Amino acid sequence: MGTLKSGIYFLQGSEACAEAAIMVGCRFFAGYPITPATEIAEHMAKRLPQIGGIAIQMEDEIASIGAVIGASWAGAKGMTATSGPGFSLMQESIGYAFMTETPCVIVDVQRAGPSTGQATKCGQGDVMQSRWGTHGDYSAVVLSPNSVQEMFDLTVRAFNLAEKYRTPVVLLSDEVTAHMRERVVIPPIKKVEIINRKKPKRGDKAFFGLEEVPPMPSVGEGFNVAVTGSTHNEYGIRFTADPLVHRKLVERLNGKIQNHIGEIADVESYKIDDCQIGIVSYGCTSRAIYDVIEAAETKGVKVGYVRLKTLWPFPDEIIKKLAETANKIIVPEMNLRQIFYEVKRAAEGQAQVIPMNKIGGGELITPEELLDKILEEAKKGND
Amino acid sequence: MVLAGQILGKAAAYNGKNVVQTQSYGAEARGTTAKSEVIISEDKIGFPIVRKCDILIAMSQEALEKNIEDLKEGGTLLIDTSMVKNIPKANAKIYTAPATEIAEKSFGQKIYANMVVLGALNKLTKVVSEEAIEKAIKDIFPEIVALTNLQAYKKGKGTVKLYRKN
Incomplete structure (x- = not known):
């Protein structure tokens, strides 16, 4: 058995994620079981050996991300999948992957935290952790799927961004999106864009600088590469006290993400230039939007929306545009305000930004609740 | 029950429909209530x-009591009478099938009750084609148990009875 044949399937979000990883060339998976991310590990454990890859259950999440980073330096595309508690354990090594410019994909299937919280119930509480979870000056790349189709499409994109920018990429899913099953269209592999890391030429020595995204050798290829999480120069040599070396390295690492927000930050938007109420949403919560637009319009309220398919880097520009048109922007989230503050910042006072939050029991914000909120805010007018 | 929802969803996808299946269950490995939505x-x-369903299938008393309020007025309620003893007064078309009992008697194990109830459901509603659901059952189960599951599904079609029509 090879990669999934093109066609129409009825897949679970987790399966679609695993199949996408395999299609884009992932041949190494390391993980530790945790609800609600275990299905990804199970599917990788079943499928990778069929295709010459390796899936391994490690002793914990720290070891899992470590194994994935190691596999990446051995030349493989690697992935791990976890949920909140495991994602917390991985944070230090995510910083190591960022500092050593190691492409890899981390899937976080969010459940209701903090701590063990409600293990089987959906939440969106890891949004800020995915941005700031590791220490130091860091630029995260975090994608947010809202359907099984996007569990496939955005997993492909996660690997491509990781390889292109030589950086860890997080697919921030949630219990609902990863567990639900939907009709999915799988494209033929020829039609799937696959980006591979730039490899060095013979004689190259600078694998950590000179270029914005330097070439990456694999261990065993004869490049004598030194990999360290400590501050290093272009050649991988440690400089743990020199201010200039640190400045240059960390500014380049952040710059290679921040200078390309236009390409990395992807959104779905609707009527942002012609609406009274705007909605900014992401992940499973955003599914309610599709059911309220028409209903609001028949009651005389024009609604536009921005759906964040990329959470980080944050797409300030499009939020600013929405804020120039809409009087109010509602931000529904299954947490106690996380993206809300980003939207408020990006709106720069041009629109009133209103939080809408619900946590516990995995209960989503329903279309009925969202519609009520839209109509209520439209009726109230501006404060 | 979750598996029955998957099979129904797969069959609907084979019929070219848009379909979403979700599930919820407790943190325990087994013995807790589970729900599958399609x-x-x-x-x-x-x-x-x-939020409001057209059809509700209840395979335990607890599940019925927890979810009956989500059934639309005049909707269809299908009850496994081997597990549910108190049938509520509801504004619904109520049907019954002793699914768990049939599964044990005819196939030796309770686990086939979900296929029996799926047969009863499709007999009542014809929500998916017979070809699609047979293909879905064959695709989901390993060959060694696919036939028994298919037989349980077919048996289910003959067991459903109208209990009360409002």
Whole structure:
């Protein structure tokens, strides 16, 4: 058995994620079981050996991300999948992957935290952790799927961004999106864009600088590469006290993400230039939007929306545009305000930004609740 | 029950419909209540979770009591009478099938009750084609048990009875 044949399937979000990883060339998976991310590990454990890859259950999440980073330096595309508690354990090594410019994909299937919280119930509480979870000056790349189709499409994109920018990429899913099953269209592999890391030429020595995204050798290829999480120069040599070396390295690492927000930050938007109420949403919560637009319009309220398919880097520009048109922007989230503050910042006072939050029991914000909120805010007018 | 929802969803996808299946269950490995929801539509499906359902299938007393308020007025309620003893007064078309009992008697194990109830459901509603559901059963189960599951499904079609029509 090879990669999934093109066609129409009825897949679970987790399966679609695993199949996408395999299609884009992932041949190494390391993980530790945790609800609600275990299905990804199970599917990788079943499928990778069929295709010459390796899936391994490690002793914990720290070891899992470590194994994935190691596999990446051995030349493989690697992935791990976890949920909140495991994602917390991985944070230090995510910083190591960022500092050593190691492409890899981390899937976080969010459940209701903090701590063990409600293990089987959906939440969106890891949004800020995915941005700031590791220490130091860091630029995260975090994608947010809202359907099984996007569990496939955005997993492909996660690997491509990781390889292109030589950086860890997080697919921030949630219990609902990863567990639900939907009709999915799988494209033929020829039609799937696959980006591979730039490899060095013979004689190259600078694998950590000179270029914005330097070439990456694999261990065993004869490049004598030194990999360290400590501050290093272009050649991988440690400089743990020199201010200039640190400045240059960390500014380049952040710059290679921040200078390309236009390409990395992807959104779905609707009527942002012609609406009274705007909605900014992401992940499973955003599914309610599709059911309220028409209903609001028949009651005389024009609604536009921005759906964040990329959470980080944050797409300030499009939020600013929405804020120039809409009087109010509602931000529904299954947490106690996380993206809300980003939207408020990006709106720069041009629109009133209103939080809408619900946590516990995995209960989503329903279309009925969202519609009520839209109509209520439209009726109230501006404060 | 979750598996029955998957089979129904797969069959609907084979029939070219848009379909979403979700599930919820407790943190325990087994013995807790579990729910499987399926939305089938000709149009694009927005919100993936059922708020008001057209059809409710109850396979335990607790599940029935927990979920009956989500059934639309005049909707269809299908009850496994081997597990549910108190049938509520509801504004619904109520049907019964002793699914768990049939599963044990005819197939030796309770686990086939979900296929029996799926047969009863499709007999009542014809929500998916017979070809599609047979293909879905064959695709989901390993060959060694697919036939028994298919037989349980077919048996289910003959066991459903109208209990009360409001």
